[in-house]
Amino acid sequence: MPAERGATVEFRDVTKRYADQVAVDRLSFTVPAGRICILVGPSGSGKTTSLKMVNRLIEPTSGAILIDGHDVLREDPVRLRRRIGYVIQQVGLFPHQTIAENVGTVPRLLGWPKERIRTRTLELLELVGLDPDRYAKRYPAQLSGGERQRAGVARALAAEPPVMLMDEPFGAVDPIVRDRLQGELLRIQGELGTTVLFVTHDIDEAIRLGDRVVLMRDGKLVQYAPPGELLAHPANDFVAQFVGADRGLKLLELLTVGGADVDPDTLRETVDPNAPRLTPTMTLRQALAMMLQSDAQVGVVFDGDRYVGVLTLAKIGKMIRSDA
């Protein structure tokens, strides 16, 4: 499927004030079409409030939110919501409907013909990895937590929305299932090109999934950057603390051997024969682990059969310090 369906989402000076408290404070950022933007921050930072203002479950006090340039406040909320996918942590599948009926919800609301809804439903169940023969006629109570969340994602994507909002969707599943669901979200998003706004309080999830990360605190945007930049150049102490003292190691997860400063002049024959063999597509984190385990202090990089050069611990350390 072509990656052309995503919409640009722009927050323009958005504020949400409750009686005596500012939940979101003059928030401005733009998510380019087809990207995954993660809203992350401690509880009470305003990330969920911000997300819910996009589909108007919460109305902003002032400011504007634009989807492909159209102000959501000028649209009928019910019609608007049918064009925006929505996934929440507790999933919220309808217990009285089968999985197929749940997935067909928005197309049904939009009045699609029955046959088209059926085809689309089967297609989506396949997409999220739920075998239609096994799952279509089951009720939500008959599914595991991970399966329910897959069904929730399928339901959100049913009417091909240009934007999908996800509010801690993988917060209630165990780490192994979460890891798999994260991987599949990346695959599906890559196939469909949907713009995704995703709320989490888990910085590792933000780093893994995000093209961009909005880090919030007390309703304010603290830093808006790609994950690598957040790790390499935290805007202040709060960001540095939030991403963790091990941010250097997290950064290695995002960098590859191919992007590292490999020394091509050292001859292969002069290197410790026990040095591990690395490939350009490996993450630096994997490379580091192999180098530490082999006790060789260096790794030899091969692109296929071609010798590229030597990677040293010192070079890796330098990348963490400066994000070269």
Added chain:
Amino acid sequence: MTEGEPLVRWDWVTGHLDEIGQRLVEHVELTVIAVGVGFVIAFGLALLIIRRPQLEAPVTFVTGTLYTIPSLALFVLLIPYTGLSILTAEIGLVSYTLLILIRNIVRGIRGVPADVREAATGMGYAPRERLWRVEVPLALAAIIAGVRVATISTIGLVTVTALIGQGGFGYFILIGIQRFFSTELLVGAVCSVALAIVADGLLVLLQRRLTPWARAA
């Protein structure tokens, strides 16, 4: 009871099957009308309460007060206005269903999980669609539970309406008492109880039919 008279004279029973059948029809009619009309009124009031929670206290007060009026007194008090009519009987019978029906409908709809409600709104259900396609179906178990209690208590109450000439099986009980005839009294009582049990069973079946997901877990 008369000396030497057996508790049940089976020849009376076999000789009155036609009348028993006719009283059964009456009894069912009175009950169905009462629960049906009561349900429509209760549903409307329950929706009002859902929309405006401040109405819950006054509605509960009024229906609760109606519920406490002794049935015999209520029927007799209504006679000057509506006579010995089916209307008199139904006004009383309907009044007694309201408290339990309203409470169960309100409780059922409020019991819909918050995440389901939020998902429904977030996906673009308009409020009315959400009510009919999500909230009411999910409230069905509680609603039908209320209908079961209302039906059983109405079937019992219909025996009292015999006093104002709208009897069903209550007619047998009334005549049985007047004539000191245990057979007729027992036929009235046993048939009324049997009808209640059958009606309750049918409602259980209806609930299973309407809520297939409840057995799927």
